[in-house]
Amino acid sequence: MCDTCGCGDPHLHPHDHAHDHAHDHTHHHEHGHGHSHDHVHDHAHGHAHPPARTIEVQKPALALNQRYADQNRGWFRAKGLTVFNLLSSPGSGKTTLLEHTLRAVPGCAAVVGDLQTENDANRLRATGAPAVQITTGATCHLDAHMVAHALPKLNLDGVTRLFIENVGNLVCPASYDLGEDRRVVLLSVTEGEDKPQKYPVIFHNADLVLITKCDLAEAVGFDRDKALTIIRQVAPRAQILEVSARTGQGMAEWQAWLSS
Amino acid sequence: MHELSLMSQLLADATAATEGAPIHALKVRVGPLSGVVPEALRFAFESLIPGTPAANARLDLEETPLRFHCLRCHADYATPLGLYNCPQCGATDSELRGGNELELISIEVPDHV
Numbered sequence: 077m078c079d080t081c082g083c084g085d086p087h088l089h090p091h092d093h094a095h096d097h098a099h100d101h102t103h104h105h106e107h108g109h110g111h112s113h114d115h116v117h118d119h120a121h122g123h124a125h126p127p128a129r130t131i132e133v134q135k136p137a138l139a140l141n142q143r144y145a146d147q148n149r150g151w152f153r154a155k156g157l158t159v160f161n162l163l164s165s166p167g168s169g170k171t172t173l174l175e176h177t178l179r180a181v182p183g184c185a186a187v188v189g190d191l192q193t194e195n196d197a198n199r200l201r202a203t204g205a206p207a208v209q210i211t212t213g214a215t216c217h218l219d220a221h222m223v224a225h226a227l228p229k230l231n232l233d234g235v236t237r238l239f240i241e242n243v244g245n246l247v248c249p250a251s252y253d254l255g256e257d258r259r260v261v262l263l264s265v266t267e268g269e270d271k272p273q274k275y276p277v278i279f280h281n282a283d284l285v286l287i288t289k290c291d292l293a294e295a296v297g298f299d300r301d302k303a304l305t306i307i308r309q310v311a312p313r314a315q316i317l318e319v320s321a322r323t324g325q326g327m328a329e330w331q332a333w334l335s336s
Numbered sequence: 337m338h339e340l341s342l343m344s345q346l347l348a349d350a351t352a353a354t355e356g357a358p359i360h361a362l363k364v365r366v367g368p369l370s371g372v373v374p375e376a377l378r379f380a381f382e383s384l385i386p387g388t389p390a391a392n393a394r395l396d397l398e399e400t401p402l403r404f405h406c407l408r409c410h411a412d413y414a415t416p417l418g419l420y421n422c423p424q425c426g427a428t429d430s431e432l433r434g435g436n437e438l439e440l441i442s443i444e445v446p447d448h449v
Binding site: 129139251308310 | 338342343345346350354360361372417418419420421430438440441443444
């Protein structure tokens, strides 16, 4: 049984490998000596400890998600899928962008994450493309395990591109590798040019920063030069595109990027 | 974010490595790009340790700097979040070398364990 979600699917879950064992690094010292660390100790106890030794672990906190992500990645590769993780604030235009993309580009499918409702998957299925909803309940981000559970529900015959529309959230989704090939972070013209400075982690990890709702730019007084400068500072390795799904502006360049 | 569930995982990994023996200290490395706030991690730690093998443990947080290697002039530099240009040549083409970690480095246990 899966410890993560309680399901019984043996094929979804990586085994606990022996490389997680700790290395014994014998290192005798009296507690209370100054260690030569360059960080601050929090000595909450006044009493002396007996001699101690250090066990090396060297394990990331997100090691389990990483294993699921790596498993997803291998599965995607075996199926010939290029996978895009779409991230943004709620309401930046992820679903509308995907509606237009799934209609225009053959061989696409989508997995959508929301806390509640199947609304987005319904909208995407209306394009004729395969789409499945993950409702997380209260979890504010998708993780690799959730994505792994959703994949068997998709008909992937003839599909070469899979879009994962993450939960609308500029904070938590940044930390969870889903097994994707590319990360696309959307920023709509209504959100403020300095948004990337406020959320540097998620923007830093973007392969593409997609400025959306450009048809509204004039109405909201969007400062394009300022936005581009800030994006280049915070996400220097990201490509930048500007689109309006509604008017079609930039959508050809977006589709070309999907193939690049 | 998610310091509570992340610290819970770190404590589980520590307990697994010591097979439930009392823990004197946990050394955790955390970088600015991890998305985790050190103070919140410490608060989570204090909330989670009562009644566990780590009940009297010390949390040693090693806060790592954000480090890059410039692919143009080959300088190695540290920089605050949100400003990644190379201070030497101004290039924005650089490789992350450190600062996105959240990991359990080591545990201190009684010597006789």
